[in-house]
Amino acid sequence: MFSRRGFLGSAALAGASAISGRVQAASIPEAPTMDKVVMQPPLHPTSGPDYRPVVTLNGWSLPFRMNGDWKEFHLVAEPVVREFAEGMKVNLWGYNGQSPGPTIEAVEGDKVRIFVTNRLPEYTTVHWHGMIVPSGMDGVGGLNQPHIEPGRTFVYEFEMKKSGTFMYHPHSDEMVQMAMGMMGMVVVHPRDPNFRPVDRDYVFVMSTYRVDPGTYLPQVNEMTDFNMWTWNSRVFPGIDPLPVRLGDKVRVRIGNLSMTNHPIHLHGHSFAVTCTDGGWVPESAQYPETTTDVPVGAVRVFDVLADNPGDWAFHCHKSHHTMNAMGHEVRNLIGVSRKDLAKAVGKLAPDGMAMGSTGMAMGNMEMPAPDNTLPMMTGTGQFGPIEMGGMFTVMKIREDLARDDYRDPGPYKFPQGTVAYEVTAPAAEPARQEPGSPPMKNMKM
Ligand SMILES: [Cu+2]
16 A cells, blocks of 8 residues: 655754644644555545545545644655556656655545645645635645745645545646646545445546657657557556446546547446536536547546446547557558558668558567557457557446455456357348338348
């Protein structure tokens, strides 16, 4: 799980209290840190009102401590190494050991005190996206507060005015710090546990990076040409599956702090968007969808009844977002004869490869890859190559999962006779319509 580190000595403490001046705390709370990239079990509340905690894909929730009637958290902004998927590690900036930072969970009406310590080489702030806070707590450096210089700790204090799903990120050298992975989610549970309860509650934030093959650092000045499309700074096949018990009501909360929109699609079901970063969508305004677009700088939350067992793809519907580091200069060669092409490509780039003349399926292809990058299309299922990357994972709906069991149940055991199959028998002559003839005229029934 997480480790606790003795965080601040007395010198830092004195500095911190000089900045905030109003902290009643005897000490700054310890800052837990995470060294794992797999989904941690939900953090059930140990005090205050009850709620069903969320689980963060490839992430965790930040533990808090009570100090009187204040809930106290401690975020540490710092350089981290994040594994995008096995075979690729990237130097990012994040919080408490990982990028994105831990999910902050609280309850509507809670008074929270969030300590932010800056361990970055430049100043930072934290903005609480979508949350109704006093202006001086809004975290826009220069506008609402002085920037937090390296080595300093600031305190944000506010009441959780409304329940819902929100985000946090710096408002200080924002382009660089967000391109480096500084972000996280905030979930505020309704005070009434009977308000739209669900059985499983997933949360993640989307971000994009340009990390050239063979390098370890995102290009922070990139504006449009990203090549790593991530959910919680992970790409398929590194993204956790979403295990679900058949019949569960499931909530999925999705934040978007990338620089483009993502149409998120779930197979096998229809769902309704029930919440945005602005608040809960009234039931009368909800409608069924299978894909919902998550705009830049927004949150979309959908609720779905998991009534269809199986392995269901769950992904961004922009097909270049379900790929990893791709070469953009690959030409479309479908239908082009390979004969002269191989010669031409060989002359230009001895190690080059051309897109196949029947498509790009790579199931049977083996190529040397440069250091620290990932294949464009990858992953293997029980029937062969999946050929995905980026923003793709699987919702695994099973009858035999326990209530709070989030372990990967493995591949779906398809009931006999329920999988699409090859036909080898000769085609019979079916009754068919003649072009131009009235419907059914020549049909022999
Ligand atoms: Cu996308």
